[in-house]
Amino acid sequence: MSQLASRVIPSTVGSNSTEGNNARALSLADLHPAGAPQPAREPRPRTPLSLVVSIPRRNRTPIVVSLFLLVVGALAAVLVMSVSVSQGQYELVALTNQQTALQKSNQALELGLSAQEAPQSLVARAAGMGMVPAGATGQIDVRTKKVTGNPQPATADTKGLVALPPADINKPPAGQAAADTQAKDAAVPAQDGRAVADAEKTQTKAQTKVRAKTQAGSAGAAPAAVTPDLNGGTIPAPAQKDS
């Protein structure tokens, strides 16, 4: 366009004459270097200029897309975090439940152990095996290799002291109670010193039964306590009553 303009500008027009036209004026010297002859041309009518209204548009798509992606990304991150935190919470609840169940079964086992350790139970079992209290004891001096005291062998009819009743911790379910009574019934004559072979046999049998039952009970108890009732779901309900 400027080339076109230069072409229509007469040579007499000064470099500053831009009347009615805000197009840039160029000096001839700029267009035609010195020495070059100006060709004589017929001046052509000037084309009216108009303002270009259209604002040059830049493509904004990348920003929108990146913003959108950013938002989506952020949301996704929040979602993932939230899910993972919730998942952790579910795991925590499941593990807490498991811990509680294990503590319970551990407690039951420890209690069983204490009951087995109780002297009453030891005495009853020893008597059941046909053991009797020691007679007079003696001492061996390892330095002098001498036996002092008056050691006597125990005899089968040695009477023990009266037996004390075992601890009454559980009022056990009917089946076990029956077995216990059976054992107790058998134990009474044995501990009274009227230990006939029959009574001992019955007692041993009864005790084996009780022991088997106890073992079955405790073996059955542990998994029952560990596996929670899921009601068809996959996530165990939390136990809030105890931690």
Add this chain to the structure above:
Amino acid sequence: MAQDSSKAARGATAHQLNKVGRGRMRIGFIAMVVFLLVIAGKLVMIQGMDVGKMAEAAESQRTVVQQLPAVRGKIVDANGKVLAESILRYDITVSQVNSALYPQYKHYNADSGTMVTLTRDEGLQQLATVLGLPFAKVKKNATGTKVFNYIVRDVSPAVEGKVAALGVPGIYSQPQTKRVYPMGSVGGPIVGFVGADGNGLAGIEQTMNAKLNGTNGSRTYQAGKNGIIIPTAPVKTSPAVDGQTVKLTINEDIQYYAQQAAQQQKEQYSADWASITVLEAKTGKVIAIADSDSYDPNNPGASKTADVGSRTVSSVVEPGSTEKIVTTSGVMEKGLYNPMSHFLVPPSLTIGGQTFDDAFVHGTEKRTLAGIIADSMNTGTVMAGSQMTKQERYDWLHKFGVGQKTGIDLPGESPGILAPWQQWDGRQEYTVLFGQGVAQTPLQSAFIYQTVANDGMRLKPQIIDSTTSADGTVDTVKQAPGIRVITPKTAAEDRLMLEGVATMSHYNAINIPGYRVGGKTGTSEAPADNGVGFDGYTSSFIGMAPMEDPQYVVAITVQRPKGSIYGVTQGATFNQVMGQVLRTYNVPPSTTPPAMPPKFYK
């Protein structure tokens, strides 16, 4: 010109456009403002003014305050064997209303992986099977109009797990802390028991209640309807501090043996009761306090009220001849006599208008003081003891702890009865010399002999060895400083005479092969329960071993044995219990020959 015209043309178009757009925008704007106002109004109402207390209701619905119960501390014996502990038990409860709502219900069978439909009766039948109860009883408890009723109380966690797995509608479980005593009646009166509120009502449970009880904690959090904790909501936790573990000085094996022996004595002589105390002479530690008919703290209600508590610390008896050692200590400490001092003992002694005889018939005898003690002569004891003033007699009894509580950490201790000497009547001033007219607990009697065994230092009985707090800090109970009662020399002379009882007396039942032992029998008339006269006897024996350096004291008291009192002997029981103690603690056998102080002088 061209520019102006185009500008005008364009301006018109924009203006028109604006006009149309502005109209639409205005409508949209108004719609949005109205919409926003509605939302904002609602927001202000809900958030700002909180109409209907929504936020509060929501928060309180979400907020769960969970109590974190502190576990009551254990009571263990000297070897760490559990005497008392708290465990978790469950009550199975029912809402009869809710139960009636489900004549049929669906239950997911975890084994087969299928849903099964069960009737209420079938469900209750399953429940009855798991609980081991008759179906009729379960149904009776589950039927009615109550919102809360017990099906059964106190079942184990394993049973509760099975009940929960059944999923019977309306059936719930409540956790309960239960105090259990795995050793039962062994040490029962020492350990005691707790009441329904979990506070101790007897024994160590009572005296150490403050230490055994912990501090409950709490946890406040927010949870959804499904019970899952909302992770972002604040959680406030103040942890529970569990109670302290109390370790006793009691040895549970010795305790069992002593209790057996006490029961044996009680039954053999059809006595009212029997008590055996085992002490460590040098520390005052109580190794066993055994009472006949000890109750089982798991079920204290099953015992007679009179058997609840330890008679060893709460029952007073007239000690009888075991008290003669106080008299000999007094006269020897005063410098009047020594074990070899001479006494011309008449068959019957009359002094101050009072006549005293002995348990066996004898003529006038030339006895040493040791001989008087060996055969437990009242006559000779009064001859020696009457050389002290009444106040001195009182002071010696008082110094040995008669009439004062020993301070053992057990409830219901009796101080015994020691009347001030000014109030003694004409006979009592002499009878106190051989243990009548004065009353004390079997524990006090045992500590008189502890004093003699420990070279004259009377110690406070110690039954608490240590306490261990929840964080593992062990607080060992320090032995309180002893009280100097007699000099070591007097104590040694007393011990010589006590050994003479075992070696020289016609009463030669005291014998533990391999060990030098000593002790003193006691027989006294037991005052009748109604306070009028006497009813039966109190038979006792207190001894110590090994005599060259006494480590242990065993005291046996049998109240009102039936049959001829001369046939009653605690000697064999002492041998059994002391033998058991010496073997348990691996006390080396005596290497020196037993002392045999002569009973007579020439």
